[in-house]
Amino acid sequence: MLGFVIQRLLQAVVVMLVMSMLVFAGVYAIGNPIDVFLPANATQEIRAQTIAAYGFDRPLWEQYWRFLVRLAHGDFGRSLIFGMPVLPLILSKLPATLEIALAAVLVGTLLGVPLGIYAGYRPNSPLARLIMALSIFGFSVPTFWIGLVLILTFGVYLGWLPAGSRGDTVLVFGVPFSFLTWNGLQHMLLPALNLTFFKLAMMIRLSRAGTREIMLTDTIKFARAAGLSERAVLGRHVLKLISIPIVTVFGLELGSTLAFAVVTETIFSWPGVGKLIIDSITSLDRPVMVAYLVLVAFLFITINLLVDLTYATLDPRLRRGRTA
Amino acid sequence: MTAPLLAVEGLTTEFATKAGILRAVNGVSFEVARGEVMGLVGESGSGKTVTGFSILGLIDPPGRVTGGSVRLDGQELVGLPGGAMRAIRGKRIAMVFQDPAMTLNPVLSIGTQMGLAIRAHANMSEAKARQHMAAVLTRVGIPDAARRLDAFPHQFSGGMRQRVAIAMALLHAPDLIIADEPTTALDVSIQAQILAEVKSLVAETGMAMIWISHDLATVSSLAHRIAVMYAGRIVEQGPAVAVLRQPRHRYTSGLLASLPSRAQPGAELVQIPGAPPSLTALPPGCAFAPRCPRADRACETLPAMTREGQRVHACHHPVEAGEAA
Numbered sequence: 001m002l003g004f005v006i007q008r009l010l011q012a013v014v015v016m017l018v019m020s021m022l023v024f025a026g027v028y029a030i031g032n033p034i035d036v037f038l039p040a041n042a043t044q045e046i047r048a049q050t051i052a053a054y055g056f057d058r059p060l061w062e063q064y065w066r067f068l069v070r071l072a073h074g075d076f077g078r079s080l081i082f083g084m085p086v087l088p089l090i091l092s093k094l095p096a097t098l099e100i101a102l103a104a105v106l107v108g109t110l111l112g113v114p115l116g117i118y119a120g121y122r123p124n125s126p127l128a129r130l131i132m133a134l135s136i137f138g139f140s141v142p143t144f145w146i147g148l149v150l151i152l153t154f155g156v157y158l159g160w161l162p163a164g165s166r167g168d169t170v171l172v173f174g175v176p177f178s179f180l181t182w183n184g185l186q187h188m189l190l191p192a193l194n195l196t197f198f199k200l201a202m203m204i205r206l207s208r209a210g211t212r213e214i215m216l217t218d219t220i221k222f223a224r225a226a227g228l229s230e231r232a233v234l235g236r237h238v239l240k241l242i243s244i245p246i247v248t249v250f251g252l253e254l255g256s257t258l259a260f261a262v263v264t265e266t267i268f269s270w271p272g273v274g275k276l277i278i279d280s281i282t283s284l285d286r287p288v289m290v291a292y293l294v295l296v297a298f299l300f301i302t303i304n305l306l307v308d309l310t311y312a313t314l315d316p317r318l319r320r321g322r323t324a
Numbered sequence: 325m326t327a328p329l330l331a332v333e334g335l336t337t338e339f340a341t342k343a344g345i346l347r348a349v350n351g352v353s354f355e356v357a358r359g360e361v362m363g364l365v366g367e368s369g370s371g372k373t374v375t376g377f378s379i380l381g382l383i384d385p386p387g388r389v390t391g392g393s394v395r396l397d398g399q400e401l402v403g404l405p406g407g408a409m410r411a412i413r414g415k416r417i418a419m420v421f422q423d424p425a426m427t428l429n430p431v432l433s434i435g436t437q438m439g440l441a442i443r444a445h446a447n448m449s450e451a452k453a454r455q456h457m458a459a460v461l462t463r464v465g466i467p468d469a470a471r472r473l474d475a476f477p478h479q480f481s482g483g484m485r486q487r488v489a490i491a492m493a494l495l496h497a498p499d500l501i502i503a504d505e506p507t508t509a510l511d512v513s514i515q516a517q518i519l520a521e522v523k524s525l526v527a528e529t530g531m532a533m534i535w536i537s538h539d540l541a542t543v544s545s546l547a548h549r550i551a552v553m554y555a556g557r558i559v560e561q562g563p564a565v566a567v568l569r570q571p572r573h574r575y576t577s578g579l580l581a582s583l584p585s586r587a588q589p590g591a592e593l594v595q596i597p598g599a600p601p602s603l604t605a606l607p608p609g610c611a612f613a614p615r616c617p618r619a620d621r622a623c624e625t626l627p628a629m630t631r632e633g634q635r636v637h638a639c640h641h642p643v644e645a646g647e648a649a
């Protein structure tokens with residue numbers, strides 16, 4: 001088991017190196033960031049000085065090498081726009097994204113799995129059709145459109161909920177979270193809801209497909225032949241059998257939402273990492289982009305590792321040794 | 325004569341398929357007495373499994389039991405509401421399936437699965453339940469049973485897995501076990517072992533059994549009575565010895581002739597020519613006629629069940645004693 005984890009971590013280092021190279025080269029190709037943040041009337045001299053100060057006049061390999069050396073010291077560089085170190089900058093935006101992403105994926109799963117199981121169990125019932133319609137809706141309607149409808153309905157027309165910014169936060173171990181205050185919770189509701197639709201649709205789809213397939217197997221026939229109630233059949237046999245794909249998708253969705261909640265955060269002016277990355281792209285804030293994408297690679301590798309470790313606890317066939 | 329434990333009468337089960345109505349079980353009637361082993365024999369697709377599922381009320385849509393009756397100690401099971409039927413499944417009638425690799429849930433431990441089966445019918449403390457499970461597992465020949473409750477199906481061999489499945493069927497000491505080809509997926513030596521064990525279990529417990537098989541040889545060592553199924557109908561049934569020694573229906577005699585053990589060494593195996601008819605387009609008369617060497621005009625009408633003492637058959641030209649089948 002330990003060997004497995006170490007192997008994965010080494011793999012992670014390689015992936016992150018490759019990722020950083022790609023990002024570095026890509027960002028380099030986009031253009032010179034200096035022009036974006038220097039005033040238009042800056043002299044040629046000031047321009048050259050600034051470029052030299054950031055090392056942008058150096059060849060690409062040398063810039064990359066310097067980046068790596070600094071990275072080895074835990075330094076991702078400084079943001080050109082915010083003038084602060086990149087790592088603390090990204091970390092300061094992370095809690096905001098974490099709370100809406102986690103809320104969306106959790107609610108999507110806790111709601112979507114039972115609905116999906118039901119839809120797979122009674123595929124022809126009216127309720128199942130309604131659930132599937134909901135799922136198709138969640139899949140096909142773009143996030144930004146749902147976001148705008150939510151803002152117009154609950155924020156503007158009904159005026160029940162705030163439709164932008166983060167609201168009050170409380171420090172938990174030094175990390176600001178808003179879900180612990182009433183005001184913060186209200187602010188978080190619409191953006192989290194906006195993210196939830198897709199997760200819900202996904203989890204419904206997944207659970208329904210799994211349930212339909214499993215219900216036809218001899219395992220279920222045998223369980224019923226033993227006199228098990230439908231509740232026990234679904235709650236114990238089916239749920240356990242579909243939990244593996246669900247855990248996978250849970251992990252992937254959490255990762256991609258943490259990394260790319262860009263649309264939702266932009267629409268709701270939610271000060272999370274998604275908004276940070278989109279802002280840094282428009283302003284060509286090179287160090288932020290590079291660090292961000294490398295960290296995203298790290299995030300996905302970590303999540304994959306956790307998912308794999310969870311598999312082993314869910315599926316006994318993947319556990320090694322201890323053969324009875 | 326005492327009332328039979330199970331009385332099946334005119335049982336008919338149909339599936340709505342694209343090709344039309346498929347009558348998988350077609351007016352099947354038989355009785356099983358307490359402590360009796362009935363062998364249900366027939367080719368693949370003859371409706372043996374569907375008969376078993378129909379008795380237990382386990383036919384899923386698009387299938388439906390469309391007629392007939394199944395009585396357990398006089399109680400009608402056809403049309404019984406879900407809850408009442410569930411109280412009978414596993415408790416009074418249990419079933420063992422063909423392939424234990426497909427029936428046990430791979431991600432739940434043996435103890436968990438047996439526990440669910442126990443709790444479906446009894447309120448038992450965890451400790452007591454485990455004790456009971458271990459005792460039943462030991463009885464079907466699983467060594468070190470108490471410890472192996474926490475093991476998962478993949479940690480057992482095929483034969484051991486089927487023993488676990490049989491143990492699950494035995495948990496509530498049912499009156500009747502429907503065993504659907506439980507040894508077909510196993511290799512021959514394990515087959516023989518399990519067969520022997522099942523035989524002694526039946527003798528010990530006095531429970532009745534319907535042993536489903538496509539293999540007359542297996543059935544002959546176990547069954548008191550044999551029913552032969554062809555294309556959804558029972559074509560012949562009676563005491564095992566009588567049916568095996570002197571088959572009356574020409575399908576039965578064909579089956580017997582094709583047994584490898586009856587073949588002359590070196591001679592080619594005899595086979596019944598042709599294939600069973602499509603169940604969606606049965607001929608109006610005897611379903612076996614197209615493959616029967618003795619078929620004539622008479623066989624274009626459905627043969628009635630003819631009773632001869634303890635046995636019945638449905639054939640216009642039954643095999644006569646002394647006739648080479």
Ligand SMILES: Nc1ncnc2c1ncn2[C@@H]1O[C@H](COP(=O)(O)OP(=O)(O)OP(=O)(O)O)[C@@H](O)[C@H]1O
Nearest residue numbers: 339346348367368369370371372373374375538603
């Ligand atoms: N769910 C179903 N839908 C449609 N047809 C079915 C279904 N289940 C069984 N049948 C049909 O019913 C007929 C009888 O099937 P059954 O499984 O009872 O055969 P069997 O005698 O058990 O054969 P085997 O020895 O192969 O197990 C077959 O023609 C089969 O195609």
Ligand SMILES: [Mg+2]
Nearest residue numbers: 372373374504
């Ligand atoms: Mg079968």
